[in-house]
Amino acid sequence: MTAEHWDARYDDPRYLFGERPNDFLVEAEVMIPRRSREDGGRVLVLADGEGRNGVWLAKRGHRVTTVDFSAVAVGKALALAQRAGVTIEAHVADLADFVDSDAASGEWDALVLIFVHLPEGLRRTVAHALSPRLSERGVMILEGFTPAQVSMGTGGPSDESLLYTRERVLADWPELHLDVRLTERRVFEGPGHRGLSSVVQVLGRRRPS
Numbered sequence: 588m589t590a591e592h593w594d595a596r597y598d599d600p601r602y603l604f605g606e607r608p609n610d611f612l613v614e615a616e617v618m619i620p621r622r623s624r625e626d627g628g629r630v631l632v633l634a635d636g637e638g639r640n641g642v643w644l645a646k647r648g649h650r651v652t653t654v655d656f657s658a659v660a661v662g663k664a665l666a667l668a669q670r671a672g673v674t675i676e677a678h679v680a681d682l683a684d685f686v687d688s689d690a691a692s693g694e695w696d697a698l699v700l701i702f703v704h705l706p707e708g709l710r711r712t713v714a715h716a717l718s719p720r721l722s723e724r725g726v727m728i729l730e731g732f733t734p735a736q737v738s739m740g741t742g743g744p745s746d747e748s749l750l751y752t753r754e755r756v757l758a759d760w761p762e763l764h765l766d767v768r769l770t771e772r773r774v775f776e777g778p779g780h781r782g783l784s785s786v787v788q789v790l791g792r793r794r795p796s
Contacts, residue, residue, distance in 0.1 A: 590681075593657040597637060604636060605777030606667060608643035609701045611730040611788050616647060618790065619697040620724040626650070628696025628725070633682060633713065634703040638664025638675065639776075644699070645673035652676040654685050683709055686716035694722045698791075700729040702742075702780070704749040710759050718762040718793075727763060727791030729756070732784065741774065741782035751787040763791035 597603055619628045627649030632641040637660050641653035645668065655661050658679045668675045678690055682705070685691055698717055705713065721727065731751040732743035744750060753767050767789050774784040 590656040590658070593636075593655075594659040597657055597659040597663060601778065602637045602639065602663065602667075603777050603779040604639060604702075605775075605779075606637075606639050607776070608640050609730060609776065610772075610774075611786075612640055612643075612699060612701055612728060615726070615728045615790060616644070618726045618728070619644075619649065620722065620726075621648070622696075628722075629694065630697040630699060631691065631695045631717070632699040632701075634700070635664060635677075636660045638667045638677070640699060640701055641675050641677070642668045642671050642673060645675050646671055649697070652678070652690060654678040654680050654682065654690075656681050682713055686713055691717070691720075693720065694725075695720050696722050696725045698725070698727045700727070700731070702731055703729075704731060704744050704751075707748065707755075710755075714759040718760060721763070721791075721793050723793065725793065727760065727789070729789040729791070730786055733769060733787055735785035739782070739784060741784050742776075742780035743784075753787065756787060756789055760789075760791055762794065764794050766790045 621627050630649045630651050632653040635641045635653035641651045645651045661677050661679045734747045734750045736743045774780045
C-alpha cells in the first residue's frame with residue numbers, strides 16, 4: 588500500500604487505531620532499560636502511524652523517535668504529542684530509506700514494531716539494519732497479525748505474505764535471542780482493529796557476545 592493510500596485512510600478527525608497504546612507494548616514497556624531514574628531509554632517506533640504508541644512511550648519518560656510514510660499520520664502524531672504535553676521526534680519517510688538515515692543511527696534501547704506489516708524483503712532489510720543498533724540491554728518489541736487473522740476479519744492485511752509466523756520472525760531477526768508467542772486476544776484499537784485477533788508477540792534481545 589502506498590503513502591497516498593494511508594494518507595487517505597488517516598485523513599479523518601478520528602484516530603484510525605485510537606489514541607491508546609497497544610496492550611502488548613504496555614505490558615512489555617517495563618523491559619525497556621532506562622538511562623537513569625529520571626531519563627528513559629532511547630526508543631525507535633517504526634511505522635507509528637498517528638503516534639499513539641510513541642506518544643505513550645514519551646509520557647513514560649522515554650526519548651522517542653517515530654517514523655511513518657504517511658505525512659497525514661505524522662501530523663496527527665505531533666498534534667497528539669502536543670495535547671499530551673510531551674515531545675517526540677517524528678519523521679515522514681519510507682522505512683527502506685529511513686533505516687540508513689542519520690535519524691536511525693546510534694544506539695537504541697528499544698525497537699518497537701506494532702502491527703508493522705511489510706513485504707519480506709523490506710522486513711529483512713529493516714531487521715538487518717537495526718538489530719546491531721540495540722544497546723546491550725535493549726529490547727525489540729513486536730506484535731503483528733498471523734495468517735489466521737485473514738479469516739477473522741478484524742483488521743490487518745489480507746495478503747498472507749505480509750503476516751507473521753514464528754518461522755518468519757526467527758528468519759527476520761537471527762541476530763537476536765527471541766521469545767515468540769502465538770496467541771489469540773481481543774484487540775480494541777479504534778475503528779481499525781476491533782475484535783478477536785490472531786497475533787504473534789515477540790520480545791528480542793541481543794545475543795551474548
